[in-house]
Amino acid sequence: MEAVTVSGTKQSNRVLAGACRCGAVRYQVSDAFLYAANCHCSGCRAATGSAFKAFAGIEREKLTITDGLDNIAVVGQHDANDTRCRACGSFLFSVVRDGAFVHVAMGSLVDAPSISPTEHIFVGSKAAWFEITDDLPQFDELAE
Numbered sequence: 001m002e003a004v005t006v007s008g009t010k011q012s013n014r015v016l017a018g019a020c021r022c023g024a025v026r027y028q029v030s031d032a033f034l035y036a037a038n039c040h041c042s043g044c045r046a047a048t049g050s051a052f053k054a055f056a057g058i059e060r061e062k063l064t065i066t067d068g069l070d071n072i073a074v075v076g077q078h079d080a081n082d083t084r085c086r087a088c089g090s091f092l093f094s095v096v097r098d099g100a101f102v103h104v105a106m107g108s109l110v111d112a113p114s115i116s117p118t119e120h121i122f123v124g125s126k127a128a129w130f131e132i133t134d135d136l137p138q139f140d141e142l143a144e
């Protein structure tokens with residue numbers, strides 16, 4: 001009898017819940033993010049009203065809106081947008097890369113993902129009043 005080889009994949013079968021501040025919109029996303037970063041670009045700072053946006057990327061089909069589909073506000077195009085709750089304005093995720101991926105705004109996750117941001121990007125446009133105090137790699141724009 002042959003031994004069964006179990007591949008050492010990091011993908012988990014966990015499903016994470018996410019929600020807006022008021023709870024009108026809820027989503028589920030599999031805990032299989034491919035990358036995560038803190039983006040300091042002026043667009044992300046304005047969109048979040050914060051020093052940077054912590055986001056995690058995953059294939060679009062791995063995220064499902066489970067509640068409040070008629071309460072979402074899609075800012076932008078079908079295949080390139082920021083998706084928010086229309087009732088409370090919370091930033092939930094962005095549809096990116098010609099609609100193939102979503103970038104989940106990590107602050108909207110209710111459950112803790114396995115991944116954490118691994119780098120700071122667009123540090124060249126970082127807010128002057130914010131100091132990065134961790135040891136993650138920093139890139140002026142995108143990582144090389």
Ligand SMILES: [Zn+2]
Nearest residue numbers: 020022085088
């Ligand atoms: Zn809401």
Ligand SMILES: [Zn+2]
Nearest residue numbers: 039040041044
């Ligand atoms: Zn950005």
